[in-house]
Amino acid sequence: GDSVTQMEGPVTLSEEAFLTINCTYTATGYPSLFWYVQYPGEGLQLLLKATKADDKGSNKGFEATYRKETTSFHLEKGSVQVSDSAVYFCALIILTGGGNKLTFGTGTQLKVEL
Amino acid sequence: NAGVTQTPKFRILKIGQSMTLQCTQDMNHNYMYWYRQDPGMGLKLIYYSVGAGITDKGEVPNGYNVSRSTTEDFPLRLELAAPSQTSVYFCASSYPESEKLFFGSGTQLSVL
Numbered sequence: 001g002d003s004v005t006q007m008e009g010p011v012t013l014s015e016e017a018f019l020t021i022n023c024t025y026t027a028t029g030y031p032s033l034f035w036y037v038q039y040p041g042e043g044l045q046l047l048l049k050a051t052k053a054d055d056k057g058s059n060k061g062f063e064a065t066y067r068k069e070t071t072s073f074h075l076e077k078g079s080v081q082v083s084d085s086a087v088y089f090c091a092l093i094i095l096t097g098g099g100n101k102l103t104f105g106t107g108t109q110l111k112v113e114l
Numbered sequence: 115n116a117g118v119t120q121t122p123k124f125r126i127l128k129i130g131q132s133m134t135l136q137c138t139q140d141m142n143h144n145y146m147y148w149y150r151q152d153p154g155m156g157l158k159l160i161y162y163s164v165g166a167g168i169t170d171k172g173e174v175p176n177g178y179n180v181s182r183s184t185t186e187d188f189p190l191r192l193e194l195a196a197p198s199q200t201s202v203y204f205c206a207s208s209y210p211e212s213e214k215l216f217f218g219s220g221t222q223l224s225v226l
Contacts, residue, residue, distance in 0.1 A: 004156075032213050043118070043204055043217030044157075051213075089156065093213050100145060100208055101172065102215060106156040 002027045006090045006105035013080055013112050021075040021108045023064075023090035031092040033057075033066055033073040034102070038087040047075075047088070080112045116140050120205050120218035127195040127225045135190040135221050137205030145208045146188040147215065148172075148180065150201040157204065163188055164210070195225045 006023040013019060025031065032051040036044040048057035053068035062077045073090060090105040121136045139146065144165045149157040159172030163182040177199060179191040188207075192199060202222050206215040 034213070041219070043206075043219045044215075045217070046214050049213065100210075100213055100215070101147070101159055101162060102157075104149075104156040106154055 002031070002092060002094065002103045004090050004092055004103055004105035006088075006108055008106070009087075009109035011108060011110050013110070015082055015112055015114055016079045017112075019075070019077040019080045019084075019110070021088055021090075021110070023073045023075065023105060025071050025073065025090075025092050027071075027092055027094060029094040031094050033064070034091045034093070035062070035064055035073070035075050036089040036091055036104075038089065038107070040086070044089060080110070082112045082114060085110055085112045118205055118207055118216050118218035120203075120221050122221060123219070124222045125224070127192075127223065129195060129197065129225060131195050132191070132193050133195070135192075135203055135205075135223075137188045137190070137218060138186050139188075139205075139207040139216070140186065141207060141216065142185060143207035143216070144185065144210050146182065147206045147208075148178070148188070148190045149204045149206065150174065151204060151220075152201050160190065160203075192223075197225050199223065200225045 034049045035047040037047045038044045048059040050057040050066035056065045087107045089107045091102045118139045147162045148160040158174045161180040163169045205218045208215045
């Protein structure tokens with residue numbers, strides 16, 4: 001079956017540090033890839049997405065590139081802020097017409113300190 | 115904009131009790147979902163619905179039931195609560211042609 005593997009946390013960084021959260025996937029079809037973010041006490045929100053190989057998704061300074069050859073979708077940000085502290089989930093979807101069912105990774109908690 | 119609204123936010127149940135987690139959305143989305151989030155396990159799909167009157171099992175449906183009588187509402191029923199159902203539950207919705215899901219803020223449930 002489809003699956004998503006992402007690096008375990010927590011990841012603790014100082015403000016303005018560079019962030020990378022690794023994500024790899026296995027899928028029987030040709031998935032679209034996502035990063036969702038969950039701020040404390042809230043539900044998940046879509047951060048960025050990419051729908052085909054070599055696409056780069058970006059939002060709020062975060063970026064991720066769909067790498068089909070390495071089945072990866074690593075999340076990066078050049079300079080993190082305290083407000084980026086959250087749990088980040090990598091996810092994939094294969095549209096089947098029978099419900100857009102996301103498959104999630106286990107989540108990576110990011111803590112950014114001053 | 116209300117989006118996806120879940121109630122209650124917190125609940126403690128005793129083993130064997132039953133309860134319904136409520137979910138409503140005001141975006142006229144056809145697709146709705148229930149996920150559970152366990153520590154270190156990510157989110158697992160419990161049930162989903164592609165429209166009123168249509169529901170289907172997800173990855174972990176045992177111990178739960180759902181109904182979808184209207185487009186707006188998608189309640190999740192626990193009939194005989196067990197400690198294994200202690201989790202955070204998220205409801206979500208989407209358009210059929212969209213891959214973007216909108217999530218509620220979650221219900222934290224403890225079964226003791």
